[in-house]
Amino acid sequence: MNMRLTGLIRKEFLQIIRDPSSIAIAFLMPLILLLLFGYGVSLDSEHIPLGLVVEAPSADTSNFTAEFRESRYFETFAYANTRNAVRAMTAGKINAVIVLKQDFARQLRQPDGAPIQLILNGVDENTARIISGYVDGSFQNWLEHDAALRGIRSEIPVRIEQRIWFNSELRSRNFLVPGLIAVIMTLIGALLTALVMAREWERGTMEALLVTPVSMNEVILGKLIPYFLLGMGGLALSVAMALWLFEVPLRGSLWILLAASALFLITALGMGLLISSVAKNQFVAGQIAIIGTFLPAFILSGFIFDINSMPKIVQAITHVIAARYYVAILQTLFLAGDEWQVILPNAAALVLLAALFLGLTWRNTRKRLE
Amino acid sequence: MWKRILALTIKEFLSLLKDRKGRLVLVVPPLIQLLVFGYAATFELKQVPYAIYSEDRGNVSRDLLAAFRGSSSFNLVAQLQDESRIAPLIEDKQVLMVLRIGPNFSADLLSGKTTQVQIITDGRNSNTAMLVVNYAGSIVKDFSGAWAARRGSAMPAHIETRAWFNPNLESRWFFVPGIVGLLTLLVTMLVTALSVAREREQGTFDQLLVTPMSPVEILIGKALPGFLIGILEATLVTLAAVFWFKVPFLGSIATLYVGIFLFLLSAVGVGLMISSIAVTQQQGLLGAFFFMVPAIILSGFATPIRNMPAIVQDLTLINPMRYFLVVLRGVFLQGTPFRLLIPELWPLALIGIASLAIAGWLFRNRMY
Numbered sequence: 001m002n003m004r005l006t007g008l009i010r011k012e013f014l015q016i017i018r019d020p021s022s023i024a025i026a027f028l029m030p031l032i033l034l035l036l037f038g039y040g041v042s043l044d045s046e047h048i049p050l051g052l053v054v055e056a057p058s059a060d061t062s063n064f065t066a067e068f069r070e071s072r073y074f075e076t077f078a079y080a081n082t083r084n085a086v087r088a089m090t091a092g093k094i095n096a097v098i099v100l101k102q103d104f105a106r107q108l109r110q111p112d113g114a115p116i117q118l119i120l121n122g123v124d125e126n127t128a129r130i131i132s133g134y135v136d137g138s139f140q141n142w143l144e145h146d147a148a149l150r151g152i153r154s155e156i157p158v159r160i161e162q163r164i165w166f167n168s169e170l171r172s173r174n175f176l177v178p179g180l181i182a183v184i185m186t187l188i189g190a191l192l193t194a195l196v197m198a199r200e201w202e203r204g205t206m207e208a209l210l211v212t213p214v215s216m217n218e219v220i221l222g223k224l225i226p227y228f229l230l231g232m233g234g235l236a237l238s239v240a241m242a243l244w245l246f247e248v249p250l251r252g253s254l255w256i257l258l259a260a261s262a263l264f265l266i267t268a269l270g271m272g273l274l275i276s277s278v279a280k281n282q283f284v285a286g287q288i289a290i291i292g293t294f295l296p297a298f299i300l301s302g303f304i305f306d307i308n309s310m311p312k313i314v315q316a317i318t319h320v321i322a323a324r325y326y327v328a329i330l331q332t333l334f335l336a337g338d339e340w341q342v343i344l345p346n347a348a349a350l351v352l353l354a355a356l357f358l359g360l361t362w363r364n365t366r367k368r369l370e
Numbered sequence: 371m372w373k374r375i376l377a378l379t380i381k382e383f384l385s386l387l388k389d390r391k392g393r394l395v396l397v398v399p400p401l402i403q404l405l406v407f408g409y410a411a412t413f414e415l416k417q418v419p420y421a422i423y424s425e426d427r428g429n430v431s432r433d434l435l436a437a438f439r440g441s442s443s444f445n446l447v448a449q450l451q452d453e454s455r456i457a458p459l460i461e462d463k464q465v466l467m468v469l470r471i472g473p474n475f476s477a478d479l480l481s482g483k484t485t486q487v488q489i490i491t492d493g494r495n496s497n498t499a500m501l502v503v504n505y506a507g508s509i510v511k512d513f514s515g516a517w518a519a520r521r522g523s524a525m526p527a528h529i530e531t532r533a534w535f536n537p538n539l540e541s542r543w544f545f546v547p548g549i550v551g552l553l554t555l556l557v558t559m560l561v562t563a564l565s566v567a568r569e570r571e572q573g574t575f576d577q578l579l580v581t582p583m584s585p586v587e588i589l590i591g592k593a594l595p596g597f598l599i600g601i602l603e604a605t606l607v608t609l610a611a612v613f614w615f616k617v618p619f620l621g622s623i624a625t626l627y628v629g630i631f632l633f634l635l636s637a638v639g640v641g642l643m644i645s646s647i648a649v650t651q652q653q654g655l656l657g658a659f660f661f662m663v664p665a666i667i668l669s670g671f672a673t674p675i676r677n678m679p680a681i682v683q684d685l686t687l688i689n690p691m692r693y694f695l696v697v698l699r700g701v702f703l704q705g706t707p708f709r710l711l712i713p714e715l716w717p718l719a720l721i722g723i724a725s726l727a728i729a730g731w732l733f734r735n736r737m738y
Contacts, residue, residue, distance in 0.1 A: 122537060
């Protein structure tokens with residue numbers, strides 16, 4: 001390694017140590033984000049407040065409501081009539097209402113069967129769907145208990161046996177935490193580098209660099225190497241938290257995880273450098289980094305939202321989002337294992353994108369002033 | 371006094387809008403986000419790739435398989451002949467679900483016995499897995515009910531489900547009103563968080579402090595641009611939500627603007643707080659970021675606050691986004707009257723006044 005490069009790297013490290021905000025991005029940010037997501041975000045609904053309206057209480061209705069009162073998914077609240085229950089639902093006190101009409105007991109076991117009304121608050125449609133599923137589950141239990149009580153065989157012709165692979169308890173943390181590592185690495189790689197390059201331009205220190213004998217390649221490498229190391233430090237912290245604090249299983253190999261992460265980090269750094277070669281002030285660079293890298297990593301990477309369900313044109317866009325490939329690798333490595341069929345194509349895509357971003361940066365950054 | 375504030379406000383606008391990139395940044399990114407969020411953020415599943423592994427020799431399973439084929443939620447990728455093919459298909463992410471029908475399916479049903487089908491899903495994304503199980507489950511249940519009815523053994527009861535405020539359970543109706551809040555927060559924070567930091571970095575803030583302007587005047591002059599841009603942003607996104615995404619707007623416009631006004635008090639207040647602590651623009655930007663990410667995640671924007679641990683739920687009480695989202699969704703989808711939203715509006719006002727007061731205090735007491 002030549003002296004000019006080591007000098008630049010040394011200077012960058014000093015700057016990192018002296019300005020706490022870079023350290024904050026690399027270490028505090030993963031910490032905060034992981035804690036927030038690990039503890040704050042959960043798609044596992046339990047104790048959903050559910051309103052019960054029983055217009056004519058009887059032994060049958062109390063058998064039925066017992067199924068919901070005892071379920072760990074629901075916390076039940078009784079209302080005298082549907083009007084009150086719906087008002088409580090509008091005010092957000094409960095998420096759904098089950099109504100057993102006046103003639104529930106009479107219609108029960110008639111050929112048409114008794115209608116049970118389920119009113120959902122559809123505003124949060126995901127929760128509404130989940131509640132509908134839980135209500136159905138409790139309803140099936142009741143059917144069986146009711147049949148057993150009357151000493152007859154259950155009337156359900158087809159039973160469903162569900163097997164959920166890789167995450168049998170359906171802990172949402174197990175997929176959120178690995179996905180989040182991709183978001184964090186994007187932030188460290190792209191946002192940080194975009195800002196530090198833009199800062200050099202804004203403060204005029206880039207001009208000072210331009211008149212020195214350093215080549216542009218050395219300037220780029222001088223930025224890449226320190227922030228690569230910083231990013232890997234952030235990764236180590238994130239992985240340690242995932243494994244020991246959130247107890248996410250790591251079923252694949254740690255070495256492949258590190259290699260894939262290094263690859264992704266280079267891609268992210270490439271994006272950051274590319275942004276800063278276009279935007280030479282921090283405000284614009286920061287904006288582009290957030291819009292162009294952070295949000296896509298969040299929304300278009302399959303981290304939370306299923307890519308297959310997006311409109312075709314949005315699906316096409318996701319192909320240039322590096323985080324998409326990294327999320328696929330991470331979720332597979334953590335939950336499934338070393339599935340080469342998933343890892344290799346995604347890693348190949350990352351290599352291509354890294355080459356693209358770094359190539360464009362190299363073309364865009366010349367030693368010249370505007 | 372007002373003349374001085376006006377002059378400062380005009381200067382703020384000029385420094386924001388003076389260059390082309392600065393102007394673009396205020397208009398283009400929010401637009402892109404609106405489109406991307408509006409179209410991509412959905413928990414609805416469409417065309418879930420799945421495979422069938424049926425060992426059944428009878429005819430009854432055909433009706434069940436036809437029901438799956440007829441559903442727009444599922445997309446048949448493969449029909450397996452061999453059990454060993456199941457695992458690789460799921461592991462390689464080629465399918466999200468395998469529907470497995472045992473050898474005695476038809477025989478069991480015809481002889482009146484209870485039989486079962488197996489639904490195997492990829493749990494790497496547990497929310498998607500749960501939805502897949504729900505979707506598939508409802509198809510199987512419909513089939514099961516129809517079969518029971520045909521054999522004359524009707525169910526003793528059945529569930530009639532209705533979803534209020536969003537009868538077709540459209541994901542977009544849930545997310546788009548939230549995006550109004552998200553983008554308003556984002557743009558307002560970026561404008562205000564950098565406003566003082568930029569002057570600090572360039573050294574012009576000291577000059578501002580020695581002018582005849584009082585700290586309150588500086589505060590108002592710095593707050594007004596963020597405020598006006600925030601109102602403009604909220605109006606634009608609301609219009610797009612109603613006319614482009616066709617999200618129903620049932621409530622009153624006045625209630626909405628009371629909510630926006632009170633929310634902007636907090637957004638501007640927090641932005642200025644961050645800005646007056648920050649010494650450089652990078653710190654300002656980071657500060658804004660460090661505030662915005664938790665504010666969005668802990669607001670109920672994508673996942674319900676009720677699912678969070680109790681201590682985190684308490685923490686959300688100081689989050690202005692939390693209240694604003696309830697107002698937005700209430701006004702858009704439920705047509706909630708002003709009276710029912712008062713429990714959300716007064717905390718917003720309180721947070722807004724408190725944060726502006728702290729920002730004003732920081733102006734006076736933090737000098738570098």
